[in-house]
Amino acid sequence: MDFTFPKEYELFRRMVREFAENEVRPLAKKVDAEHRVPFETIKKAAKLGLMGVPFPRKYGGSGAGETGYCILMEELGKVCTSTATVIGAHTGIGAMAIYLDGTEEQKEKYLKPLASGEKIAAFALTEAQAGSDAAAIKTRAVRDGDYYVLNGSKCFITNGDIADIITVMAVTDPSLGARGGVTAFIVEKGFPGFSIGTLENKMGIRGSSTAELIFEDCRVPKENVLGQFGAGFITFMKTLDIGRASLAAACLGGAQAAMEGAMRWAAVRSQFGVPIAQKQSVHFAIADMATEIEALRSLVYRTAWLIDTGQPHVKEAAMCKVYGSEVASRCINRALQIFGGMGYSREFWVERAFRDARIAEIFEGTSEIQRIVIASNLFREMGLRISP
Amino acid sequence: MRIIVPIRQILDPRGFTVSPRHERIFINREEYIINPNDKNALEVALSLKDAGEAEVIVIAGGQARLDDALREAMAMGADAAYLLTDEVLAKTDAAGVAEALARGIEKIGDFDLIVVGQETLDTADAQLGPWLAEYLGVAQVGGVRQASISDGVLRVRRNWGAGYAEVEVALPALLTVASGANKPRYPHGGRIMAAYREWQVITWNSEDLGLTAADLAPLTQGRGRAFPPERTLGERLTGSPQDVAAELVQQLRLRRII
Amino acid sequence: MDFALTDEQRMFQKMFADFAEKEVKPIGEHTDHEEEPPLEVLQKAAMQGFMGALFPEECSGACLDFVSYVMLLEELAKADITTAMTISVHNGLAGKTILDFGSAEQREKYLEPMAFGEMIGAFALTEPAAGSDAAALESTALRDGGDYVLNGNKIWVSNGGIAGLFVVFAKTDPGAGARGISAFIVERDTPGFKVGRREKTLGLRGLTVTPLYMADCRVPAANLLGEEGKGFKIALQALDVARLSLSAIALGACQRALDEGVAFSIEHIQFGGPIALKQAIQNFVADSAAEIEGLRWLVYHTAWLAAQGEPFSHEAAIAKLLASEAAYRIANRMVQVHGGYGYMKEYAIERIYRDVRALPIIEGANEVLRFVIARDLYDQVGLKIRP
Structure with missing residues (x-):
């Protein structure tokens, strides 16, 4: 058992975090308000190999596996869910299907331009x-x-x-x-x-x-x-399994950012003569968030490790998705409550995070479907087949 | 064309806070990053590489943890990396490191250009560039912002008073790059993975460089540290905007600022 | 014990429901999308007497009892939460406050135009540094001859964009804490009184929420509402009405969300049948219906207490706390029932979900209400607690 990230992942995270802070965050509010895809970010991400993070270098990817891809999604999830969604749909499911089941010719023809970000999937x-x-x-x-x-x-x-x-x-x-x-x-x-x-x-x-x-x-x-x-069913099930883990990583980032933002706000917002960070309601909200986030982090990166080491991961990926999306919604909802009226205003990122977070419980298989996947895997282990 | 870029490392400023009141530095997270100005230097070298045939070699001397800085530099685009380290090198000071780097650069040999960051962010140490130029006997240009090469002639834009000067330099030469001269590129995702998994950092110890412990004995000695006095707030002007403006102008005149 | 509605209340309920269904429901999407206040509906509501719902007949009001009033808000909220909020702020926070505390002249001057919908009411208590903590108000109102001179800023004023009159709280004795607060009626066009730029909000997008700026705003002493220094008491009573009203709005929102979810679950087919046949969906629906049934009687009971002239502050806080959280929970579940469709603006549940998220925050954040409820309980055993 070793829970530390290898150094390449530490450096990768640092790079992605700086990229997210400097290149993605400044556009987050704008692309939401203007209802448009941040193509300029996609171009920059492509130059850094961020459009093909999990794929081997021979296909033009970064060779960083699911672990690296989860790191990318976590850091993007902290600043802009839209950008995480665009890159996620491209890499995590669109190109992933071709990587998992494509022939060498198909990978040459399609995966390469996708991994390098020349083309979008x-x-x-x-x-x-x-x-x-x-x-x-x-x-x-x-x-x-x-x-x-x-x-x-x-x-x-x-x-x-x-x-x-x-x-x-x-x-x-x-x-x-x-x-x-x-x-x-x-x-x-x-x-x-x-x-x-x-x-x-x-x-x-x-x-x-x-x-x-x-x-x-x-x-x-x-x-x-x-x-x-x-065998399309097998292709898309395999693809979605992998997509679910990375989607949960984006949720992890969103939850973390919400908690940190709420803490910073609580430290400066005074009511009844003291910063609300001195109130027990806030302490408990933060403590609950931190605990769930920590559990989610472990779940996500362990599942990424299962995927990278070629082990069965269907059940765990579904758990990541249902738990990750619900933790993110809960944390962002709690953060919004701590922000009070400010959280309801569109001037502020919390409002956007709140709207953005809600989709994670729905797309790529709703929470209900994830629960069915989890339960059917568990029952199958004891020899019982269940239907949805 | 071979370009050599020395790399130094500093404690990540985001990982500590300085408290003048307690006269203490609180380290919350001990993480080291490439000296930002050295990244400016590397960017100058890499842009020369982008523009034509060039090989960029990074080199660092001192503690073993510099290995991470060199791999990051490779991830940004450097082609090879040399780390000069052992117990003696880990304990020497900036002058010792400069000497070791000079020896290392000689040992690599055949260089056309050395590009150095002008100073370090932590101790404002600006001696490495001049030291190397002197030791290696090459021309030095300071305050560099941009460099380009054509027909074997290096054209450099450098700070000059409030503006710039364009100079031509014969090779081999050494450039010290001004801090903030450019926006260094991010390391590339795939190169980060390769830097740790596929590529090697070549390591030399002091013996390989022909240096003894006596050669590398520190010339400087730390005697402790002091904190600058806390600055007090200036005078606050109040009143209507007209009054405040008039008072401000008056005060500035009194102080002969305008 | 008698839980039956009177004949009159039943008649009212049907009338409210008809009005809401016919006039209000169709504008919900437009109000949200265009971020427009529902001005036309307010005029139609005035024709029905809903803009003076609680006023006596001599002020051209409908003279509704509180139970009927919460039913009105409930039905309006079922149709469109923004419209219900607009009418509730106007009737409850502004109108009822003037009715209860205003002088005969003030009532005569302001209530009739309010009832006719010619003058919309707003309520300005919150400030940047004083939300739930009213004693920390920084706005001042200093007596100067026959006037009071108001200075300070207000934020989060619902109806700010459309109101003709504002009930404004400021300190007439800045050193005195809560006892230094007084209430004023300020007309929109008073010199020195400025309505700021509208807030852009997550939901309730047709409710014009604005800041107010008062710079040497002179208000005649005749516009002092109630006695000088009694503003805090006025604010508290207004907030009790507001909390009760909000619980009724939340109740209506819960019901609408559930109705939308049930309708969708019957239409949407997955795994060969309507999703209504799935136990997970049935559980969502059952939990929501159970919560709504409990809430309905809590809200009506609180309204009944108010109608009897009994204290209802504690119950109003409880009703607002439970109903606002239920509204969010149920809307959230019903988005989930809709799946991807629930995330799209074509479906009403998307708007309802954004609208109801305001309810746990406004008219006393739920954290503050929890404190109020706990304080009342500890008070009974003689323990004073502080926020």
């Missing part, structure tokens, strides 16, 4: 009536010579409208259901028949874009089948 699974329920996917892919023809639409796709390369799940055999009947495809934005639908107007993470994707006789070359034909 998205991951398209969710549909209007099929999010967590993959068996209900309606987008169809039908073979036509050397092509598959895709028809259908995807919704709530983070980076959907800015992505160059999109990993898309479509039904190839409706008789087989989720297992065996769904295949993953790599779709380029220029493929004929692919278009962007409406953009969502969201409560938070307004510096990231969420789009509807439309496939109308969209022709995808057969070599763009990602992973085994019919």
Whole structure:
């Protein structure tokens, strides 16, 4: 047992923290207010290898594994959830699917420009009536010579409208259901028949874009089948598992920043003649936050270690996601309460953090789905299959 | 073209607080960072490398922990790193380190340019550049802000009074770079991993440099430290804006500031 | 014990519900999105007598009893929380205070235009350094001949952007702590009185929340509300009404959130059926319904105490504390029921979630209410506690 970070991760964290402070924080309020993607940050991040942190250096990544990627997400989560979301959807799920199940040729062609940040990725699974329920996917892919023809639409796709390369799940055999009947495809934005639908107007993470994707006789070359034909379910489950751990890392950063901000505020805000930091209600709120954050930190980085060392991690990743998102919401909510009226004002970062945090309990599998994943894994260990 | 950049390390100022009242330094987190001005020097070297064919070598002398500073410099873009350390080098002072660095640079050999940060942030030590120039017998330009090279001629922009001067320098030469001359690049994520996992820092001890403990005996001796007196608040002017402005002008005139 | 509503109250309830459903609910999204105060609705409300809900008939009021009044707020909040807040501040914090403490002249001069919706009321107590700690007020009102001269700044004044009159608290005796506070009626166009730039807020975006700046603002002595030095008592009583009102608004918000969640859970299909069939969703719904049922009778009981002229300060604090936290909890759960849709502005629950987050903060942060409740309890056993 050794819980210290190797030195390369310490330096990596320091670099990312400075990057987050100097390059990301100054834009956080602006991109939220203007409802736009911080492309200038993405460009700078790409130059530092931050668009492909977990991927090996031979694919143009940083070779920092899930651990390094979690560090990035934690530090970005402290300053701007939108930026963390854009980079997270690109790296953690969009490009990740290609890294996990792509052929060497696909990695050469698609992963390299993604890892270097030249191109942006998205991951398209969710549909209007099929999010967590993959068996209900309606987008169809039908073979036509050397092509598959895709028809259908995807919704709530983070980076959907800015992505160059999109990993898309479509039904190839409706008789087989989720297992065996769904295949993953790599779709380029220029493929004929692919278009962007409406953009969502969201409560938070307004510096990231969420789009509807439309496939109308969209022709995808057969070599763009990602992973085994019919095994799309496995591809996206593996991808989402990894995405969940890093998403929790962003939540960890958000929670930590909220706690530190609340402490600084409590030290200067006086009521009844003393700083509110002298009030026990504040002490207990801070103590609860710190305890949950510490537990979350251990959970996140242990799960990252499981992933980096190739060990089973499905259950732990789901725990990260449900616990991380709920800790972040709770901490930011408590921080907002400590800020009082100031916390409700849009002049101040807490208000944005509060809106941003709420999505983490919802996207990439709601908290309810995570609980189902956790419970079904636990019951399976004792030999009982449960259905959602 | 071979460029050598010496690197020094300081205690991270964000990790301690100075209390003049208690005459004490409270260290909350003992972490060392590259002397910021040395990062300016490295940035000048790396931008020369970006512009053409150049090899940037970083070198540091003193305590073993400088290894981290050198790896960070490699992550920023340096091609090779040399660490001069052993028990004797760890205990010497700035003059001893300068001598060791000069020997180390000679041993690396074939350099065209040495780029040094003008001073350290912690002790405002500005002797390394002049010392190395003297020892190695090369021309020195101080207060450097930018450098570029064409046809084998180095063009340097340096501070000159309230403005700048552009000078041409024959190689080999040594530049001391002004603090804040540029915004140093961040280390690259992938290079950080490689710096620790793939690349080596070449280590030499005092014997390798042909130096004895006597050669490296400190020339300076610490006698303790004192804190500057606390500054008192100035005079506060009150009244209407007109009155305050008039009073301010009056006071400035009285003090012959305007 | 009789929990039945009177015939009159039942009739009122239906009328409030109709009004809210027809006139208020459709503007909720617009009010939030455009950050516009619901001025047209206020005019329509005035026609119904809702802008003078608690005023007697001679002031053109509707003369509602407190139980009916909280039902009004509850129904309005079900439709749109911002509108309910606007009307509540106007009726409760401003109108009721003038009604209870104002002189005959003041009542005559101000209550009728308020009831007609020609003059909207606001209430200015909070200052940058004095929120829940009213004794720390820094604004001053010094007597000068037939006037008081007001100086100081106020923040977080609800309705600040649209109000024609403000009940303003300032110290007439700056050395005297809480006993030096007096209340004044200040009209918007008084020289030296300036309404500042609107706050941008997380929710309640149609409620114009502003700061006030008073620089040598001269207010005739006739506008002193109640007696000099009795402002603190006035503020406390106004806050009791405000807390009761807020608990009713929170109750309405809870109900609306639940209604939205239930409707969505029936429509949304996952794993082959409506999510309403999932136990996790049923638990959310059941927990919320149970909380709402408990709250409803707590709020009505507190209103009933107020209607009887009984002390209700302690109960109002409890009702506000529980209802505001329940509103946030339930709205939060119902966002979760909506999943991704709950995060999108197309769905009302997104707005409700942002709106209700104000409730645990305003009209006495819940931390302060906890203190007030504990203080009342310890008082009974003779122990004095301090905040």
